[in-house]
Amino acid sequence: MPRKSTAVDPLRLDNQICFAVYSAAHAFNRVYKPLLDRLGLTYPQYLVMLVLWERDDVPLRDIGERLFLDSGTLTPLLKRLEAAHLVRRTRSSEDERQVLIALTPQGHALKDKARSVPQSILAASDCSVPELVAMKDEIVALRDRLNTAIGE
Amino acid sequence: MPRKSTAVDPLRLDNQICFAVYSAAHAFNRVYKPLLDRLGLTYPQYLVMLVLWERDDVPLRDIGERLFLDSGTLTPLLKRLEAAHLVRRTRSSEDERQVLIALTPQGHALKDKARSVPQSILAASDCSVPELVAMKDEIVALRDRLNTAIGE
DNA sequence: GACAATTAGATTGTGCGCAATTGAAATCCG
DNA sequence: CGGATTTCAATTGCGCACAATCTAATTGTC
Known part of the structure; x- marks a missing residue:
């Protein structure tokens, strides 16, 4: 096929x-x-x-x-x-x-x-802080590359 | 301090x-x-x-x-x-x-x-396909955990 | 100093996104 | 069978997002 x-x-x-x-x-x-x-x-x-x-x-x-x-x-x-x-x-x-x-x-x-909010989010994400930080950095890097592409 | x-x-x-x-x-x-x-x-x-x-x-x-x-x-x-x-x-x-x-x-x-669209997005992301697939899988996993938390 | 170009914010119009409500149709259950 | 419950779309109302346009203030140039 x-x-x-x-x-x-x-x-x-x-x-x-x-x-x-x-x-x-x-x-x-x-x-x-x-x-x-x-x-x-x-x-x-x-x-x-x-x-x-x-x-x-x-x-x-x-x-x-x-x-x-x-x-x-x-x-x-x-x-x-x-x-x-x-x-x-x-x-x-x-x-x-x-x-x-x-x-x-x-x-x-x-x-x-508002101080209790981030902790509730962390719990809902069911994820470790280092994992989230790593993901956040990757996503920010992707976002910045996309924004660079827009500016061209 | x-x-x-x-x-x-x-x-x-x-x-x-x-x-x-x-x-x-x-x-x-x-x-x-x-x-x-x-x-x-x-x-x-x-x-x-x-x-x-x-x-x-x-x-x-x-x-x-x-x-x-x-x-x-x-x-x-x-x-x-x-x-x-x-x-x-x-x-x-x-x-x-x-x-x-x-x-x-x-x-x-x-x-x-529409077939040309994904390729343009890939170019704008300035990222390899395997990197994007890995990120996508991580983000989907996070999304699914968040959606699970909502349902509780 | 006059005038063109730029910058900051407001306004308008279109299209999501979602909560809450409504109404109709299907299903459940005694 | 027949009323109660559940399910599915549609509607309404509010709050973003953003393009396009407008007004007013500032800056640059001569």
Whole structure:
């Protein structure tokens, strides 16, 4: 039989690394959902808060570069965080084009409630920390090569 | 200095495997975009077509199980594919609740135009096939463990 | 100083993704 | 058989994502 083996069919769903990544991202989202509901955050909002907990009073632009998101995504998201009293949005006096994002006291305080989240994720992944770190580094390297390809 | 090293801070963005996966998924999407524009498909629509190219005339539900998507996502997506004359949606005569999805001749024919896509992705990933297969298997294993955790 | 080019953010429109609800059809079970 | 339960799609509502477009502010150049 002259048929190509399904094991190497490049159009077969189960052979697609992109689908592995896509479906893993959704699986993460579903694991995070109940944990983040308790914090009143969605997953993308949680990522923004992670950035701000490292350093706040930063331009929207910096958050976007860090998370690979543009203003069309971040503007409404940050307005929702502002409505939840977790951040404040102010125009920079040095450069009136920039919107600086700062944490409110509630925004800072939420970090304490978030500390238990990574441990729950680790448990759900049923994986050792070194294994996860190794995978993370591989995936980041792949992502960076893809982003390089886009820029060309 | 009693400060915890950032290298092991569990709330640091760069230590999050979930963000690696999340941002890699977006990077894949951006690489696929120009390739799929030529086929008139979005990335999730491409995934549905991959499923149907393996076997069509299947219930909506089966597609959802394969892609981990529910009817709220698939119903409008499939209606757009129907509007593009790539699929037909018909009620099963055996079970009137089920909607069977079948490819049109144009839907079948699109597979030929899609054959060049995986190769372009491989080039953009700048990675060997065995490396990608190994990563894919690891990510799928992680995804399956996460999905197991959700079900508990 | 004037004007072109660039940069930052906001807005609009399309398409996911998922929770919650609805309604119809099939199945279970006494 | 007949009502209760379960199953499957569809619908609705909210929140991303991103392309394209717009406005305003800044920078570069002469």
